[in-house]
Amino acid sequence: MLNKETKEFQMTAKTFHGLEEVLALELKKIGAKKITKAKRAVYFSGDKSILYKSNLYLRTALKVLKPIYSFTAKSEHELYKKVKKVSWSTYIDLNDTFLVDTTISQSKFFNHSKYVSQKTKDAIVDQFRDIYGRRPSVNRINPKIRVNIHVNHAEITISMDSSGDSLHKRGYRVHKVEAPINEVLAAGIVLLTNWDKKITLKDPMCGSGTILIEAGMIAKNQAPNIFRKNFGFMFWKDYDLKLFQKIKQELINNEVELLCNMEGSDYHYGPISASRKNISQVNLSRSVKLKRFNFFDQKKISEKCHIIFNPPYGERLEIKDPDFYSNLGLTLKKYYPSSSVWLITSDLEKVRSIGLKPSKKISLYNGPLECNLLNYELYE
Numbered sequence: 144m145l146n147k148e149t150k151e152f153q154m155t156a157k158t159f160h161g162l163e164e165v166l167a168l169e170l171k172k173i174g175a176k177k178i179t180k181a182k183r184a185v186y187f188s189g190d191k192s193i194l195y196k197s198n199l200y201l202r203t204a205l206k207v208l209k210p211i212y213s214f215t216a217k218s219e220h221e222l223y224k225k226v227k228k229v230s231w232s233t234y235i236d237l238n239d240t241f242l243v244d245t246t247i248s249q250s251k252f253f254n255h256s257k258y259v260s261q262k263t264k265d266a267i268v269d270q271f272r273d274i275y276g277r278r279p280s281v282n283r284i285n286p287k288i289r290v291n292i293h294v295n296h297a298e299i300t301i302s303m304d305s306s307g308d309s310l311h312k313r314g315y316r317v318h319k320v321e322a323p324i325n326e327v328l329a330a331g332i333v334l335l336t337n338w339d340k341k342i343t344l345k346d347p348m349c350g351s352g353t354i355l356i357e358a359g360m361i362a363k364n365q366a367p368n369i370f371r372k373n374f375g376f377m378f379w380k381d382y383d384l385k386l387f388q389k390i391k392q393e394l395i396n397n398e399v400e401l402l403c404n405m406e407g408s409d410y411h412y413g414p415i416s417a418s419r420k421n422i423s424q425v426n427l428s429r430s431v432k433l434k435r436f437n438f439f440d441q442k443k444i445s446e447k448c449h450i451i452f453n454p455p456y457g458e459r460l461e462i463k464d465p466d467f468y469s470n471l472g473l474t475l476k477k478y479y480p481s482s483s484v485w486l487i488t489s490d491l492e493k494v495r496s497i498g499l500k501p502s503k504k505i506s507l508y509n510g511p512l513e514c515n516l517l518n519y520e521l522y523e
């Protein structure tokens with residue numbers, strides 16, 4: 144899996160369903176090669192600098208994995224034997240803590256991801272014990288090294304997880320509200336809407352400010368994980384601190400000035416206060432105007448803007464007002480002529496009462512929830 148001449152190797156970036164295309168474009172932008180889209184993942188190749196850059200800069204990746212060994216296995220015993228063929232001391236130190244995570248796409252040979260993880264862990268620790276008489280320990284909460292197993296039928300891929308914690312954990316969400324949108328999904332949505340980064344961006348139901356923050360970072364070309372302290376690769380034996388610092392500095396040097404206005408509102412005080420605190424974490428306070436405001440109280444015709452929001456979902460935040468979507472449609476029609484409106488919702492039935500014809504409908508997932516990203520182009 145390593146090309147010895149170019150020092151390039153294969154990697155897999157995992158994402159949400161529906162964001163594969165945007166992720167592939169992001170990978171192209173950072174100079175990744177051999178980019179191939181798959182289901183909830185994009186395969187690519189590159190060297191160590193691409194690995195570091197992908198963790199710092201990709202907005203729509205949840206994890207970046209480095210495959211180290213692939214094989215077929217049709218039983219737990221076969222899996223155990225083949226996992227033992229990897230020279231584990233290349234990747235894990237005796238004093239490291241580690242954890243094995245497994246995802247099973249589909250397989251008649253393996254049904255339980257926990258059991259596959261357990262067998263893999265057994266093979267790893269048994270190899271250490273055989274050679275050194277000691278073994279590294281497992282840490283389920285904060286392991287230094289994460290090993291990822293992917294099972295597809297009888298095809299098993301072992302990867303080292305270069306991200307550690309999921310990349311949606313940017314580190315800026317110091318204050319939460321109920322039902323915040325996932326950061327990776329929010330970034331993906333902003334990218335899918337093709338916002339020109341000049342026209343005012345508005346989130347009229349901003350909650351904790353995730354969409355505003357991700358949009359602001361996109362407009363500033365700010366790497367989403369530039370403030371994050373830890374990545375899995377920092378605990379790898381081949382970690383190159385100088386290279387990492389160089390890449391981080393290059394990304395900071397590539398930031399640009401924000402050229403647009405951004406506005407967020409919410410009818411509760413709590414979310415506005417949370418947004419304010421979160422936005423300050425990424426140095427966007429001066430660029431985002433926040434106010435407590437009920438969207439349905441709009442009385443003035445708004446200038447043309449780019450609106451992105453996720454209204455309360457039936458499943459996660461109950462919508463008490465039966466006329467919520469029809470009021471939303473009326474407000475948008477009356478006060479937002481010539482604006483481009485994008486909303487994500489899992490209320491696929493209720494949203495119909497908005498009374499506007501979507502120009503685009505994109506299927507996405509917010510965690511396990513099936514959602515639609517709907518676009519309404521409004522005209523005067």
Ligand SMILES: C[S@@+](CC[C@H](N)C(=O)[O-])C[C@H]1O[C@@H](n2cnc3c(N)ncnc32)[C@H](O)[C@@H]1O
Pocket residue numbers: 320321322323324325347348349350351352353354408409410411414436437438439453454455456460
């Ligand atoms: C699903 S949450 C948004 C979450 C947000 N995207 C985040 O990441 O934190 C929906 C938000 O809409 C707000 N909201 C609901 N109805 C509203 C209205 N009529 N006007 C303004 N805000 C409203 C709620 O207070 C809630 O914070």
